[in-house]
Amino acid sequence: MDVYKIKGGKPLRGKIKVSGAKNSAVALIPASILASSPVTIEGLPEISDVFTLQTLLEDIGGQVEFSGGKMVIDPREMVAMPMPNGNVKKLRASYYLMGAMLGRFKHAAIGLPGGCHLGPRPIDQHIKGFEALGAKVTNEHGAIYLRADELRGAKIYLDVVSVGATINIMLAAVLAKGRTVIENAAKEPEIIDVATLLSNMGAKIKGAGTNVIRIDGVEQLNGTKHTIIPDRIEAGTFMIMAAAAGDGITIDNVIPLHVEALTAKLREMGVEVEEGEEQIFIPKTEKLQAVDVKTLVYPGFPTDLQQPFSVLLTQAAGSSVVTDTIYSARFKQIDELRRMNADSRVEGQSVILSGPTKLEAATVRASDLRAGAALVIAGLVANGETEIQEIQHIERGYGSLIEKLQGIGADIWKETVPEEAVVKE
Numbered sequence: 001m002d003v004y005k006i007k008g009g010k011p012l013r014g015k016i017k018v019s020g021a022k023n024s025a026v027a028l029i030p031a032s033i034l035a036s037s038p039v040t041i042e043g044l045p046e047i048s049d050v051f052t053l054q055t056l057l058e059d060i061g062g063q064v065e066f067s068g069g070k071m072v073i074d075p076r077e078m079v080a081m082p083m084p085n086g087n088v089k090k091l092r093a094s095y096y097l098m099g100a101m102l103g104r105f106k107h108a109a110i111g112l113p114g115g116c117h118l119g120p121r122p123i124d125q126h127i128k129g130f131e132a133l134g135a136k137v138t139n140e141h142g143a144i145y146l147r148a149d150e151l152r153g154a155k156i157y158l159d160v161v162s163v164g165a166t167i168n169i170m171l172a173a174v175l176a177k178g179r180t181v182i183e184n185a186a187k188e189p190e191i192i193d194v195a196t197l198l199s200n201m202g203a204k205i206k207g208a209g210t211n212v213i214r215i216d217g218v219e220q221l222n223g224t225k226h227t228i229i230p231d232r233i234e235a236g237t238f239m240i241m242a243a244a245a246g247d248g249i250t251i252d253n254v255i256p257l258h259v260e261a262l263t264a265k266l267r268e269m270g271v272e273v274e275e276g277e278e279q280i281f282i283p284k285t286e287k288l289q290a291v292d293v294k295t296l297v298y299p300g301f302p303t304d305l306q307q308p309f310s311v312l313l314t315q316a317a318g319s320s321v322v323t324d325t326i327y328s329a330r331f332k333q334i335d336e337l338r339r340m341n342a343d344s345r346v347e348g349q350s351v352i353l354s355g356p357t358k359l360e361a362a363t364v365r366a367s368d369l370r371a372g373a374a375l376v377i378a379g380l381v382a383n384g385e386t387e388i389q390e391i392q393h394i395e396r397g398y399g400s401l402i403e404k405l406q407g408i409g410a411d412i413w414k415e416t417v418p419e420e421a422v423v424k425e
Contacts (some may be wrong), residue, residue, distance in 0.1 A: 001389065001416065001419050001421070001422060002250065002415070002416055003388055004376065004386060004387070004402070004413070005387050005412065006376065006382075006385065006411065006412065007411035007412075008379055008380055008382040008385075009381060009382070010223070011245075011284075011409060012405075012408045013247040013248045013249060013408060014249065014250070014408040015250040015251075015402050015406075016250065016252065017169055017252045017406070018230045018234050018238065018254050019045035019046075019230075019233045019234060020043055020044050020045045020046075020069065020229070020230065021045075021228055021231040021233075022049060022233070022397045023163070023233070024190040024194065024231075025053075025143070025167040026043060026050075026091065026096065027190065027194045028044075028193065028226065029041065029044075029050065029054070029057065029071065029100075030053065030057075031096070032057070032062075032075055033060075033078060033100040033103075034075075034077075034100055034198075034201065034221045035075050035221050036161060036187035036220050037075045037076065038072055038073060038076075038223045039075070039197075039223045040070065040072050040224075040225040041071045041228060042069060042071070042075075042227045043070075043227050043228040044070070045397060046069065047395060048090075048392070048395050048396050049093065049396050050071075050093045051093075052087050052090050053063055054066055055087050055268060057073060057078070057099065059087070061079050062077070063076045063077065064279065065352055067109060074285045077397075079105075080105035080107055082110075083110055084109060084110070084424050085095065085111050089111055089113070090145075092164075093112065095110065095123055095164060095168060098126065098130070098168060099130070099167070099169065099170070100171045100382060102133075102151070102172045103123065103172045103173070103174060106135075106149070106150065106151065109144070109145045109146075117190050117324050121154055123144075123164070123167035123280035125159060125160055126164060126165045126168045127144075128159075129156045131157075132154040132156045132168075133152065133169075133176055134148050134149070134150060134176075135148040139185060148180075150176075151217075152174060152176055153181075153215070153217055154184040155180075155181045156180065156280055157184055158184040158186075161297045164222055166191055166213070167184045167190075167194050168193060170198065170205065170215060171256050172193065172309070173215060174204075174221065176215055179216050179218070180214070181212065181215075182212070183212055185213045187209050187210060187211060188297075188319075189207065189232060189298070191213075193228065195209075196208075201223070201224050202218055202222050204218060218382065219306075224362040226363075229255065230253045230254050232254075232258035234398060235254040235255075235258070236259050236260045236302065236308070237305070237308050239266065239280060239282060240262070240272070240308045240311070240312050241286050241308075241376075243266055243282055243312055243383050244381050246282055246283075246284060248284055249282055250281045250283070250344050252278070252300055253278060254280050256279070256280060259280075261299060261302065262297065262302070262305055265293060265309070266282075269288050269312070269316060270287055270289050271285045271288070276303075276345065284310045287378060288312065288315050288355075288356070289318060290316040290317060290353075293321075293323070295322075295324045295325055295418070296325060297326070298350070303327055306322055306324050306372065307333045308374045310333060310334070310344070310374060311381065312376045314342045314344065314356070314359060315352075315357045318355070319354045321353075322353070323350040324350075328348075329337060330368075330370075332347030332367035333367070333370075333371035334351055337359075339362040339364055340361070340362045340378055340382055342367075343355065359383065361383060362382075363384045363387040363421075364384060364388055365367075365388070365390045366389065366390045366391060368393050372390070372391065376388065379412070380412075389422055393425060
């Protein structure tokens, strides 16, 4: 079993570069299914979710070349092959295959998605959208079957603001007949990124990034070249790390507008944040003040940064309350932080953290992607040698993390340990 080991307490300084956005990549790659000629996507992160999607596209007949962050996808020989199990269950965003395959082939069979276990994350809003467009949707033996004679534009109001449903309906609607209007749409930058790719392919989309998106269906989409946006969650993770353990860190390849909610909270805590056009510099922070945080849909504070931010709050003077309004079960990092001497407790949808606390090294396990990122930051802060298990969760979303952190002075490495050393829940 592979683990990360970290000797904490080392001052981190220098420049660290942000990769392309994971949450864009997992939608951009399936979107290529809709094209009638090759699609090139540049700047992709080299993470396991991207490699899994490459395999899935190859499974349905796509020709895919991927190296150095550049993926060239030839979708011309793709077929609507059922994908009920296997790699589909390795990632949550496999559901984007539903919208893309329904849009192109008018039918699809996709296994229920996997990914991190963060409590209920239903796809009912996706299904509502597909049915409004004219698809019949059934659940057969644990897989979602979508069938349509044709897709026709419709007005769709999302009962819950959902990034996944917004993108999935866009994918299904771009080749439908007539106009589709998505109301109460999510506004995340990743949605704009996907809409930009689709528009460059020939789709007619207006309003991406607002709460109303209008799509006029077209007959055909063509291949194009697209460069992905930087990963705002990775950027935020590095910003939090710089505030917790940095001695002057520049975060490169970041769009400051995309991390405004985090920047505001860091400044409220007493952290200096110096913004450039594509860089953010965070000098050494001497004293942190406790703050309260509530996660909200974009442009609010991201749920994906709640877990790493909770580590920073263990180093702040006073008592902080973090409330997650998006995923109520997303506090699995707290039990692990307690192993490291954190003064924290979960109460309903909130966690209460008191500090500053001297974190101590321990053997901990990453229950999900962002909990894993939180434990990496905790290990960098803690006194002694921390071992993080279940690192496959971390590698779903952070590419070349060891090399990036070593580049700014972190004492971190990957090691293989016996299976019997696994920490039990």
